[in-house]
Amino acid sequence: MPHRASFRLAPIVLALACAAGIANAQTGAVTATPTQVRPEVDKAYTQLMGAPAIQKLLDAVKADHDRAVEDLKMLTEIEAPPFKEQKRAEAFLARMKALGLADAKIDAEGNVVGLRKGTGNGPKLLISAHLDTVFPAGTDVKVKERDGKLYAPGISDDTRGLSVLLSWLKVLNDNKVQTVGDLLIVGNVGEEELGNLRGMKAIFRNHLDIDGMVGLEPAADGTVLMLGTGSHRYEVTFKGPGGHSFGAFGQVPSAIHGMGRAIAKIAEVRTPSFPKTTFTVGTVGGGTSVNTIAPDARMAIDIRSDEMAPLLETEKKILAAIDEAVAEENKRWNVTTLSASNKLIGDRPGGRTQSDTVIVEAATRSNTAFGHKTLLSGASTDANVPMSLGIPAIIIGAGGKTGGFHALSEWIDVTDAWKGAQNSLVTVLGLVGVQGTSAPLLEKRAPRRD
Numbered sequence: 001m002p003h004r005a006s007f008r009l010a011p012i013v014l015a016l017a018c019a020a021g022i023a024n025a026q027t028g029a030v031t032a033t034p035t036q037v038r039p040e041v042d043k044a045y046t047q048l049m050g051a052p053a054i055q056k057l058l059d060a061v062k063a064d065h066d067r068a069v070e071d072l073k074m075l076t077e078i079e080a081p082p083f084k085e086q087k088r089a090e091a092f093l094a095r096m097k098a099l100g101l102a103d104a105k106i107d108a109e110g111n112v113v114g115l116r117k118g119t120g121n122g123p124k125l126l127i128s129a130h131l132d133t134v135f136p137a138g139t140d141v142k143v144k145e146r147d148g149k150l151y152a153p154g155i156s157d158d159t160r161g162l163s164v165l166l167s168w169l170k171v172l173n174d175n176k177v178q179t180v181g182d183l184l185i186v187g188n189v190g191e192e193e194l195g196n197l198r199g200m201k202a203i204f205r206n207h208l209d210i211d212g213m214v215g216l217e218p219a220a221d222g223t224v225l226m227l228g229t230g231s232h233r234y235e236v237t238f239k240g241p242g243g244h245s246f247g248a249f250g251q252v253p254s255a256i257h258g259m260g261r262a263i264a265k266i267a268e269v270r271t272p273s274f275p276k277t278t279f280t281v282g283t284v285g286g287g288t289s290v291n292t293i294a295p296d297a298r299m300a301i302d303i304r305s306d307e308m309a310p311l312l313e314t315e316k317k318i319l320a321a322i323d324e325a326v327a328e329e330n331k332r333w334n335v336t337t338l339s340a341s342n343k344l345i346g347d348r349p350g351g352r353t354q355s356d357t358v359i360v361e362a363a364t365r366s367n368t369a370f371g372h373k374t375l376l377s378g379a380s381t382d383a384n385v386p387m388s389l390g391i392p393a394i395i396i397g398a399g400g401k402t403g404g405f406h407a408l409s410e411w412i413d414v415t416d417a418w419k420g421a422q423n424s425l426v427t428v429l430g431l432v433g434v435q436g437t438s439a440p441l442l443e444k445r446a447p448r449r450d
């Protein structure tokens with residue numbers, strides 16, 4: 001990460017835990033602590049925190065805590081594996097409608113989408129949490145209470161985010177708080193694993209007028225994710241004629257030997273530390289029996305980077321290594337019968353929201369108001385999509401202490417979790433502005449063309 005004069009660089013690895021189909025997805029993103037914010041950002045949050053109407057709204061968030069935890073339990077207990085989010089989506093939609101967004105609907109991709117309109121002519125801010133979990137159908141999702149914590153797969157990642165969106169909607173409506181900008185409230189599909197951000201990709205395909213995005217994910221207080229690690233994943237299949245290990249020896253290439261050559265070459269690929277760029281052959285398989293020259297072999301490769309250019313460069317080297325390996329194996333036996341084909345099975349665009357943009361400063365200033373130091377971080381999340389489009393996007397926490405993401409032992413401690421829900425709501429309100437209190441900070445963008 002290039003040094004930025006206005007930030008102190010600190011070698012802290014992030015604390016945000018989501019996405020991309022791996023447990024505790026963490027990147028080595030270097031975090032920087034913003035030291036100052038624009039005067040207009042400071043002014044907006046001073047106005048918000050000093051307004052009696054906003055204090056009343058924040059009291060309502062606290063008062064709504066127990067009800068929000070009931071929503072959390074209810075939604076957690078509806079399983080939502082990748083590509084099977086529909087039941088949870090329907091339940092989330094029903095709550096959204098009951099809380100005042102009668103026009104909310106499920107889009108063609110499966111996302112729940114509701115628009116809470118502002119006074120007009122303000123920015124449109126997407127606020128979202130993802131419906132899907134990493135857990136397969138049949139997982140025990142019953143919420144269990146133990147030692148002051150709630151345990152259940154998916155409860156913090158990201159069902160807490162969903163329940164906080166509903167709580168915000170309720171308190172905004174109950175207290176008749178009129179934002180200037182529009183809030184596009186979304187519970188989206190396809191964040192985890194091979195969902196490949198399909199929900200978020202559809203949202204940005206269908207809504208060309210979104211000016212910014214604030215996503216909720218389990219994260220420590222003060223965390224502001226502004227870096228979206230991109231990833232490409234491949235499934236590579238090697239195919240040859242195969243044959244008897246003794247009888248056909250010398251006449252046919254081996255799919256497994258060819259793949260072994262490829263893995264050896266891939267293992268030697270060099271990548272930069274900054275921006276952090278990584279790769280691994282994650283799984284291998286193939287072959288028929290111990291005494292068969294293998295007719296087939298396959299492997300899955302994961303390539304990641306905090307920036308797209310080194311990601312694509314690494315991908316190019318790996319794909320070239322596979323071609324070279326096939327050529328060498330064919331040459332070894334003087335044949336042309338081994339081939340390899342690859343399929344892109346994971347495609348997450350990457351990008352970043354610069355740390356000196358208004359959206360990051362807004363979250364920073366809101367964190368300060370709640371007594372938290374801001375930690376900038378990165379991971380692969382729904383925010384990758386807007387970041388890759390150049391649209392300002394951040395992911396922040398929704399309150400509560402959380403852990404065990406992507407494991408059956410996932411948990412949340414909701415003690416005082418309302419404080420995090422207040423903090424993140426204030427971040428959002430500063431961005432869209434509140435009628436009679438503060439002007440919107442988020443800039444309106446020229447609508448994108450399809």
Ligand SMILES: [Zn+2]
Pocket residue numbers: 017018019130157158191217218
């Ligand atoms: Zn998540």
